[in-house]
Amino acid sequence: xxxxxxxxEVGVGPLAGPVVAAAVVLAxxxxxxxxxxxxxxxxxxxxxxxxxxxERAQAWALxxxxxxxxxxLNVLHAAWLAMRRAVANLVLAPEFALVDGVHLxxxxxxxxxxxxxxxxxxxxxxxSIVAKVARDAEMCAWxxxxxxxxxxxxxxxxxxxxxxxxxxxxxxxxHRKSFAPVRAAxxxxxxxx
Numbered sequence: 001x002x003x004x005x006x007x008x009e010v011g012v013g014p015l016a017g018p019v020v021a022a023a024v025v026l027a028x029x030x031x032x033x034x035x036x037x038x039x040x041x042x043x044x045x046x047x048x049x050x051x052x053x054x055e056r057a058q059a060w061a062l063x064x065x066x067x068x069x070x071x072x073l074n075v076l077h078a079a080w081l082a083m084r085r086a087v088a089n090l091v092l093a094p095e096f097a098l099v100d101g102v103h104l105x106x107x108x109x110x111x112x113x114x115x116x117x118x119x120x121x122x123x124x125x126x127x128s129i130v131a132k133v134a135r136d137a138e139m140c141a142w143x144x145x146x147x148x149x150x151x152x153x154x155x156x157x158x159x160x161x162x163x164x165x166x167x168x169x170x171x172x173x174x175h176r177k178s179f180a181p182v183r184a185a186x187x188x189x190x191x192x193x
Contacts, residue, residue: 005094006123014156016174021082022131025059035125037118038132050133061089071178080105
């Protein structure tokens with residue numbers, strides 16, 4: 001049996017925060033029940049599963065791309081960078097990678113991209129869950145630093161409340177200035193001042 005890593009990222013769509021990727025290696029008989037696309041699970045179920053995945057996985061690791069890298073590279077290339085970093089952080093080098101998505105990023109091992117892999121392939125589902133729980137926790141922590149934006153609620157996504165806060169307060173250092181709604185809020189703040 002080859003060492004296969006499942007890889008997925010979260011945080012491509014939000015207006016704020018990093019892109020976080022996870023790489024997970026599971027044993028063939030991992031015994032994990034309920035693996036699914038992280039977006040289909042309740043927050044409580046995701047959190048419980050993430051802990052169970054970390055305990056039972058042969059290896060798991062996170063990688064990230066910071067807001068500045070998202071703005072500099074574009075969000076797709078930043079997501080691929082986060083995935084490469086997650087693989088590099090694994091204590092067990094994978095021989096093959098299964099990646100959620102249409103495109104396969106350049107990785108240190110061969111692999112395959114699988115559309116909707118986070119819903120169809122358990123090891124990718126595991127990576128999806130670990131990445132989402134980590135990023136959500138980080139955005140909740142940032143909420144204490146920038147409470148006016150409501151990051152604990154929307155995790156940086158472009159909700160009506162978030163867009164209202166952007167219009168009112170402008171952007172904070174967590175905001176992706178290359179994203180159109182953030183650019184518009186920054187331009188509006190410049191005109192107002």
